[in-house]
Amino acid sequence: MSGTKELKRRIKSIKNTKKITKAMELVAASKMRRAVATTVASRNYAVAAWQVLNAIKDLDSVDHPFLNTSDPKNVLTIVITSNRGLCGAYNTQVIKKVIGYSKQESSEVAQKYIVVGKKGSAASQRMKLDVVASFTDLPETISLRDIKPIAQFIIDEFKSGSYDHVQVAYTDFVSALAQKPRLKQLLPLEVSELRSSIESLDPHDHSIETDTREYIFEPQASELLPELVEKLITMELYQFFLESSASEQSARMMAMRNANESATEMIADLTLVFNKARQANITKEISEISAGMASVE
Amino acid sequence: MKSFSLHIATPERLVLSQEVVSVSIPTKDGQITVLPGHIPLITNVVNGEIVAKTAHDVLPMGVLGGFAKITQDGVTILADFAEHVHEMSEDVVQKAQAKAAELAAMKETLSKEDFEHFEAELERSLMRVKVASKWKNMDAAVAKYNQSKQ
Numbered sequence: 001m002s003g004t005k006e007l008k009r010r011i012k013s014i015k016n017t018k019k020i021t022k023a024m025e026l027v028a029a030s031k032m033r034r035a036v037a038t039t040v041a042s043r044n045y046a047v048a049a050w051q052v053l054n055a056i057k058d059l060d061s062v063d064h065p066f067l068n069t070s071d072p073k074n075v076l077t078i079v080i081t082s083n084r085g086l087c088g089a090y091n092t093q094v095i096k097k098v099i100g101y102s103k104q105e106s107s108e109v110a111q112k113y114i115v116v117g118k119k120g121s122a123a124s125q126r127m128k129l130d131v132v133a134s135f136t137d138l139p140e141t142i143s144l145r146d147i148k149p150i151a152q153f154i155i156d157e158f159k160s161g162s163y164d165h166v167q168v169a170y171t172d173f174v175s176a177l178a179q180k181p182r183l184k185q186l187l188p189l190e191v192s193e194l195r196s197s198i199e200s201l202d203p204h205d206h207s208i209e210t211d212t213r214e215y216i217f218e219p220q221a222s223e224l225l226p227e228l229v230e231k232l233i234t235m236e237l238y239q240f241f242l243e244s245s246a247s248e249q250s251a252r253m254m255a256m257r258n259a260n261e262s263a264t265e266m267i268a269d270l271t272l273v274f275n276k277a278r279q280a281n282i283t284k285e286i287s288e289i290s291a292g293m294a295s296v297e
Numbered sequence: 298m299k300s301f302s303l304h305i306a307t308p309e310r311l312v313l314s315q316e317v318v319s320v321s322i323p324t325k326d327g328q329i330t331v332l333p334g335h336i337p338l339i340t341n342v343v344n345g346e347i348v349a350k351t352a353h354d355v356l357p358m359g360v361l362g363g364f365a366k367i368t369q370d371g372v373t374i375l376a377d378f379a380e381h382v383h384e385m386s387e388d389v390v391q392k393a394q395a396k397a398a399e400l401a402a403m404k405e406t407l408s409k410e411d412f413e414h415f416e417a418e419l420e421r422s423l424m425r426v427k428v429a430s431k432w433k434n435m436d437a438a439v440a441k442y443n444q445s446k447q
Contacts, residue, residue: 038309041309041310041311042308042309042310044304044306044311045306045307045308045311045375048304048306048366048373048375049364049375051366051373052339052364052366052373052375055337055339055366056339143309144308144309144377145417145418148417213337213368214337215337215338215339215366216336216337216338216339217338217339217340218324218325218326218338218339218340218341219325219326219340219341221339224339224340224341224364227341227364228364231363231364231375231377234308235308238308
């Protein structure tokens with residue numbers, strides 16, 4: 001019976017693992033749903049904020065550092081990764097995207113990084129990236145309050161002129177089955193790009209059409225603009241975080257579902273082997289007994 | 298009665314989306330009250346209370362900073378944070394009060410970054426306490442509000 005005992009133990013341990021992966025899958029699925037719901041809820045605000053920005057018609061004539069495009073010399077990249085593993089290729093994909101970018105960028109451009117998440121922070125040390133800040137203690141369900149310090153830091157640094165371009169490497173939540181790593185420019189604000197990204201949030205909304213009404217501004221538009229632009233940037237960053245968080249959870253859900261399936265398969269295979277071994281033992285015992293009987297007779 | 302649509306959105310949720318007959322908004326230069334058919338106006342919103350009136354009801358809300366876009370057919374308020382008064386239960390208000398006191402005491406010892414973080418928290422707590430205590434006695438507060446608008 002020595003072989004079957006070993007097999008029994010293995011089946012039991014795989015069954016335990018399966019229980020854990022199943023639980024993790026369910027948890028990830030519910031967290032994903034929550035993250036998606038938050039993303040949807042924040043869209044109203046994004047669309048409305050865009051409308052206000054749109055109402056400031058002579059946007060192009062406004063001289064504001066956030067709107068001045070120039071060739072990048074000092075680039076700050078924000079890399080959004082997760083704190084925990086067991087989520088398939090989620091972190092690897094984002095990090096690969098960043099590596100791809102840092103290699104292709106010309107050497108005259110100074111690259112600095114802000115890394116979010118323990119996984120990214122470990123990877124950035126391996127890659128010897130120039131990290132200016134690293135945020136590893138963000139909660140799993142991100143609220144705007146958690147993003148504000150990061151956004152403020154970026155805005156302050158950009159204003160002081162330390163950087164002339166800010167971009168974000170995050171994971172776009174396409175669906176529960178597909179997530180795409182992306183690199184998007186956050187600053188300076190590309191009005192046309194912002195427009196398309198907000199329109200993609202809400203393709204059926206016609207209210208984004210150009211507003212022809214003449215608005216009164218209180219205070220002056222030039223005074224309102226900086227605050228509005230800062231809010232929009234914070235908002236955009238918040239959405240990147242939400243997308244990433246939804247992607248992380250769905251990647252984890254898929255990884256755990258796969259683990260669950262292979263555990264089921266392994267249990268089936270091992271059970272077959274176990275049954276065969278058990279049957280072989282029984283057959284052996286019976287033949288031993290009948291051989292013993294035969295010798296007695 | 299003429300009415301217009303009022304939307305109050307924060308980054309986290311849509312707080313209110315409803316037909317109203319008037320709304321008072323706190324702005325930098327003082328409070329403005331919007332009635333149907335207002336000329337297009339964009340203004341900033343400061344911490345305080347938004348009071349919306351429907352045909353039968355008065356809806357007071359606490360708000361922290363943001364923008365308001367006013368047109369003939371509706372008002373959209375983009376707030377950093379907003380909350381109905383009825384969401385501010387006794388419990389929440391008491392917690393806010395305690396938190397405000399605690400934060401005020403910590404003020405001295407905090408670093409600059411932490412302070413910025415806590416300042417927002419403090420503002421929120423103070424706003425809750427202020428707005429909730431004002432509207433605690435709903436009927437009296439509504440009467441007072443109506444009187445001030447006549």
